[in-house]
Amino acid sequence: MSYQPEPDTGHTPPPLWVTTGTAFDGYKVVRQLGVVRGLMIRSRSVVGNLGAGLQQFVGGRQTVFMKMSDHARQEAYDLMIEHAAALGGNAIIAMRYDSNELAQGVSEILAYGTAVVIVPESQDTPAAQPPPA
Numbered sequence: 001m002s003y004q005p006e007p008d009t010g011h012t013p014p015p016l017w018v019t020t021g022t023a024f025d026g027y028k029v030v031r032q033l034g035v036v037r038g039l040m041i042r043s044r045s046v047v048g049n050l051g052a053g054l055q056q057f058v059g060g061r062q063t064v065f066m067k068m069s070d071h072a073r074q075e076a077y078d079l080m081i082e083h084a085a086a087l088g089g090n091a092i093i094a095m096r097y098d099s100n101e102l103a104q105g106v107s108e109i110l111a112y113g114t115a116v117v118i119v120p121e122s123q124d125t126p127a128a129q130p131p132p133a
Helices: 046-058 063-086
Strands: 027-043 091-103 106-120
Touching (some): 027 063, 063 091, 063 106
16 A cells, blocks of 8 residues: 655644664564655756856855755655654654655655654553654
């Protein structure tokens, strides 16, 4: 079954813990729910291209591209979290980003990891709520 929510959901994703590692100190994984991902495809606008072109001409930091990339990564991250929550997860382990240029000025940003249910090490059953933030 494939799951990919609409990119602009208009609400904050549920709280989940996310790590690039495979564990959280003091918690244990009691169930693995599978790979989750969030995918964003972004293209630069004419205005963005113009602003970026001017920055390239002058040199230095490319803030137009930095802001666009950061925004796309955040959207992909939020979609990944929503995917994990929809599967019943309260955490994501082994989280990664990947990106590719699909065409001139069109980028794909992918956030992915493994959705899991974690509980405090002293607890044997899955928690009804996500771990405290």
